[in-house]
Amino acid sequence: MQDYYEIDFLDVETKKSGDAITVRYSLNGREYIHVVDGGYVSNGRMVIDHIRKYYGVSSKVDHVVSTHPDGDHTGGLRLVLEEMEVGTLWMNRPWLYSDEIIHRFSRFKNPDNLSRALKKAYPNTAALEEIALEKGIRIEEAFQGKNIGAFTIMAPTRSRYLDKIVESEKTGQVANVVNEGVVTADALRKFSDFVSKVVGYIRASWGEESFPSDPTSAENEMSVVQYAVLCGEKILLTADTGKEGLQEVVDYAPMVGLILPGINRFQVPHHGSRRNVSTELLDKILGKKLDNPSEGRFSAIISSAKEDEDHPRKAVVRAMHHRGGKVSTTEGASICVGRNAPQRAGWVTAPSVPYPDDQES
Numbered sequence: 001m002q003d004y005y006e007i008d009f010l011d012v013e014t015k016k017s018g019d020a021i022t023v024r025y026s027l028n029g030r031e032y033i034h035v036v037d038g039g040y041v042s043n044g045r046m047v048i049d050h051i052r053k054y055y056g057v058s059s060k061v062d063h064v065v066s067t068h069p070d071g072d073h074t075g076g077l078r079l080v081l082e083e084m085e086v087g088t089l090w091m092n093r094p095w096l097y098s099d100e101i102i103h104r105f106s107r108f109k110n111p112d113n114l115s116r117a118l119k120k121a122y123p124n125t126a127a128l129e130e131i132a133l134e135k136g137i138r139i140e141e142a143f144q145g146k147n148i149g150a151f152t153i154m155a156p157t158r159s160r161y162l163d164k165i166v167e168s169e170k171t172g173q174v175a176n177v178v179n180e181g182v183v184t185a186d187a188l189r190k191f192s193d194f195v196s197k198v199v200g201y202i203r204a205s206w207g208e209e210s211f212p213s214d215p216t217s218a219e220n221e222m223s224v225v226q227y228a229v230l231c232g233e234k235i236l237l238t239a240d241t242g243k244e245g246l247q248e249v250v251d252y253a254p255m256v257g258l259i260l261p262g263i264n265r266f267q268v269p270h271h272g273s274r275r276n277v278s279t280e281l282l283d284k285i286l287g288k289k290l291d292n293p294s295e296g297r298f299s300a301i302i303s304s305a306k307e308d309e310d311h312p313r314k315a316v317v318r319a320m321h322h323r324g325g326k327v328s329t330t331e332g333a334s335i336c337v338g339r340n341a342p343q344r345a346g347w348v349t350a351p352s353v354p355y356p357d358d359q360e361s
Contacts, residue, residue, distance in 0.1 A: 003027055005230040006338035007237075007265065009301050010050060011330045012039040017271040017308045018072030019239060020047050024055050024341075025150060025230050032149050036065045036226070036237055038076025047076050048083055050334075054344065059084075063148050066091035066128055067239035068222040069170070074124035081131045089132045090142040092156075092222065093125055094118040094165045104166050105175050117174040118165070142224045144252055152256050155225040155241060155248035168218040201314065201358040207289050207322055209279050210315050210359050216242035216275045223269075225249055227256065231339035233264040236285070240270040246281045261287035265299050265337050268320065272302045272312020272329075274360065282319055289322040295352060297324030299337055302353075306331045314356040327353040 005025035012018035020039035025032055033055055038047050051059050061084050066074050081089065095115035108114040119126045132139050140146070143158045156164070165171055204210070215221070223239035227249070236249070246269070253260050263285060269276040283289070286298060300320040304311045312329065320327045328335050328350040335350050 002340050003231055004338065004340035004342070005233075005235075006054075006336055006341035007235065008050060008054070009267070009303055009330050009335040009337075010039065010043070010046060011332065011334045012043050012072070012303065013305050013307075013332070014040060014042070015305070015307045016072060017303055017305045017311045018043065018075075019067070019271075019303045020076055021237065021267075021303075022047065022051055022055070027150060032062045033059055034063045034065070034149055034151070035061055035077070035080060037067055037073040037239065038078075038080055040072055041075035041078060044076035044079025047080055051084070060087065061085065062087045064089045065142065065148060065224055065226070066125065067142075067224040068219055069122045069125045070219055070240065071124050073239065074128060077128055078131060081128065081135065081137060086132075086135075086137050088138045088140055088148075089128065090140050090146075090148055090224070091125060091128060092142055092161055092224070093129060093139075094122055094171070096141075097162055097165065101162055101166055107175050114175070118171065121168075121170045121174045144248065145255075148226065149228075150230060151226040151228040151237075153224055154227050154236075154252050154256075155245040156222060157248060160244065160248070161222055164218040164222045168222075170219060200361050202361040203357060204318070204359045206293070208359070209289075209319050209322065210361070211274050211278050214275060215244070216240070216270060216273065220270055220276065221245055227258060233339055234258065234262055235265040236263045237267045238269040239267075240273075240276070242269065242276045243278055243281060245269075246277065246285065250281065250284050260284055263298055266301070266320075266325070268300050268302045268312065268316060268327075270311075271304045271308065272316040273310075274313045274315050277316060277319065279319070282323065286320075286323040286325065290324055293321065293355065294324050295321070295326050298326070300325035300327045301335050301337065302327065302329045304329045304331055312353075313360055315359040317353055318356055318359055321355045329353055
């Protein structure tokens with residue numbers, strides 16, 4: 001059988017955007033199924049039904065990846081773990097590192113107490129752990145350099161992940177962090193969130209891009225970023241990672257033989273948020289801005305919901321166009337990208353999101 005792959009970005013259609021991705025690929029005659037996040041709890045059935053309809057009723061899921069602890073990514077994975085045969089669950093569990101980070105907390109002296117607090121702070125991840133342990137599903141850490149089938153984890157590094165646990169607002173709700181400045185930074189980010197929702201739009205010429213310098217949340221920066229070459233195409237799945245995670249991708253690329261720019265299939269981080277990217281990082285990963293519009297150098301897929309007024313941001317859609325990307329969103333329909341994959345009746349070419357002539361001020 002000819003090698004193939006298909007990646008389905010499922011339509012998580014709620015008032016807020018979410019991520020649910022299923023992957024099937026064949027290497028040297030062997031088929032693999034790989035699930036990356038599962039949307040909200042209510043989306044779990046959709047993920048299972050999609051796999052059984054298009055990948056086979058008796059499909060075994062080789063790998064499930066929980067990229068980070070947010071509910072719009074982890075919720076649906078509960079049902080996937082409960083109802084499907086799963087080989088390995090890949091996720092990072094903050095409480096496993098209590099011994100290493102306890103000195104950074106003022107409230108805790110006993111690592112066991114910190115572990116319990118962290119499980120309370122990250123209930124979505126704790127729920128997945130409980131199901132996996134009950135069903136005997138192997139759980140693996142997901143740090144830079146690990147291989148998940150054909151995919152390589154590009155971010156996060158272990159050391160940065162530990163920093164993000166301490167910096168996380170979720171952690172701060174159950175523990176007094178020694179570095180009070182970190183909590184203040186998160187408060188500033190929340191204020192920036194409020195401002196970004198009321199900001200207006202300005203007319204902008206081709207090539208102009210406006211990205212804020214403030215960071216995304218610590219939880220988003222925990223995201224597992226995966227890279228693979230399938231059928232000669234370079235694929236980057238970014239989840240909700242921010243600029244720190246993308247910089248780790250750039251830095252680690254030579255270690256896995258990834259020559260940048262040159263990504264063929266790019267999952268736009270965090271539903272198209274402005275805070276997760278920068279012009280400089282996009283130049284390195286996707287290529288420099290073109291002088292004139294030219295679509296088709298790569299596919300840019302954004303997991304966004306119709307009712308989500310905050311995503312995707314126009315500046316991000318513009319940035320994809322500036323580099324020759326065909327931009328598609330999951331608003332109202334699931335998106336499938338692939339090569340040599342089995343044909344599906346009724347599936348048509350996804351429309352490209354048009355180029356916005358204005359962007360956020």
